[in-house]
Amino acid sequence: MVYGEKLIAQTLHDLGVRVIFGLPGLPVIDIAQEGMNLGIRFVAFRNEQAAAYAATAYGYLTGRPGICIAVGGPGVLHVMTGLPHATVNCWPLLVLGGSSETHNGGKGAFQELDAISLLTPHAKLAIRPPDPDTIPKFIKDAYRAAMYGRPGPAFVDLPANLILGTFDVERKKMMALPEAPKSMAPDNKIRDIVNALRGAKAPLLVVGKGAAYSRAETQIRTLVDRAGIPFFPTPMAKGITADSSPYNFSAARSTAMKQTDIVLVLGARLNWILSFGLPPKWSPTVKIIQVDFAADELGKNGGDPELSVAGDIGLVVDQILKQIGTWKWQERNSDYYKALQMAKLRN
Known part of the structure; x- marks a missing residue:
């Protein structure tokens, strides 16, 4: 059995992530805690907008996606300014947004927001894993989308029940992505x-x-x-x-x-x-x-x-x-x- 937050943090660590930017809050703070247990540094901010800007700068300086975590609802709205910033500058950014439980959708759940519909026009890829088994693949796909081709932002929506739940998921170590392919001219x-x-x-x-x-x-x-x-x-x-x-x-x-x-x-x-x-x-x-x-x-x-x-x-x-x-x-x-x-x- 594995906690969802540990599965997410392990996936990020496998991909080579060593720094996460964000604002402490439920349910994403558990991702940051599990990341720190693996040696990932968590840089905390008082507003998600600043965290997103810091993550884009990190992506520009390293050539690999800066990771920003945000709580659902207002947190996603605050982090949203970082996406067009990354798009216009062609900087790799991966935002992991927490959201309300999937089984409470449409009931007025805590900070409920359809983040996928909101961010799809502003991201290279905006996805939500449908189950715990697909979490590693979806995060890797978004990470790759942010870095390969024209760099830009990607978004993964992570419902609270996937972050905080315990699941019988086999641990499969992800292979780190190599740097983006480079081309020459004729x-x-x-x-x-x-x-x-x-x-x-x-x-x-x-x-x-x-x-x-x-x-x-x-x-x-x-x-x-x-x-x-x-x-x-x-x-x-x-x-x-x-x-x-x-x-x-x-x-x-x-x-x-x-x-x-x-x-x-x-x-x-x-x-x-x-x-x-x-x-x-x-x-x-x-x-x-x-x-x-x-x-x-x-x-x-x-x-x-x-x-x-x-x-x-x-x-x-x-x-x-x-x-x-x-x-x-x-x-x-x-x-x-x-x-x-x-x-x-x-x-």
Whole structure:
């Protein structure tokens, strides 16, 4: 016989979970207690919203889903803000929500709420195990959904009778999931990108938070130093490359966007942060080459779908480095470079 909360905690531990964020409350607090018995750290908050945000940050920094537990009813409503936050940022998040007993459904049970219907539009996967035997599989499926493909939020609804009950369920150790599969770009597309950079009169690199998520610091720093191409990071990508780099033109961002003819965007979406890749902030004739792990981002707004590629930022930059060889941009006397320098000094 096994308690439901122990079965849940064991499943999380098997998957490699070592930190849980949440707010102590019935019935989910028993999951946290069983987790602590297994060596999982429980970080408590005073509001589920803060716990969800912390879990999304943990997912961003580790590349594996941050786990947030929430009580039913108002707890689920509070944690709900974390789901679109994870969706928009493409960060892996798994929310485990407690709910009222299944046999009391429709009777006005304590904090009764149809969380599945509420959260389905906002999660990659929202599910409720129908019985104790399916608890490990459902949690693993949600964990995988949050991490694989475009990362995002997943939700598992856990009724109180499944958490607090005792069941005759055979203990089957779950295998930890490997990291999400990574892809590379076709060689001919890499060749086209390198040729475009070599032929540019005013090249630019833009480094986004997707590059940080991919942990592509080494590859991008090597590319910047070797090729000597002007660059700037988006806010969430600061630290991938040094602020002190002579090629960092964050202080001349507007000038760079306006005057560049070829820009390689590494892991940044063409949203409001980058003025959607469209005039008047960007030149009407600029070619914007996107590298993103989500193929549906390619060609959005001002992106060039012919030159853009889907793939892991680190692996794709490695491919670019191999093809670019020892080439270095040499237009230090160009009007473009002089304008960048003047704007940088002025700002």
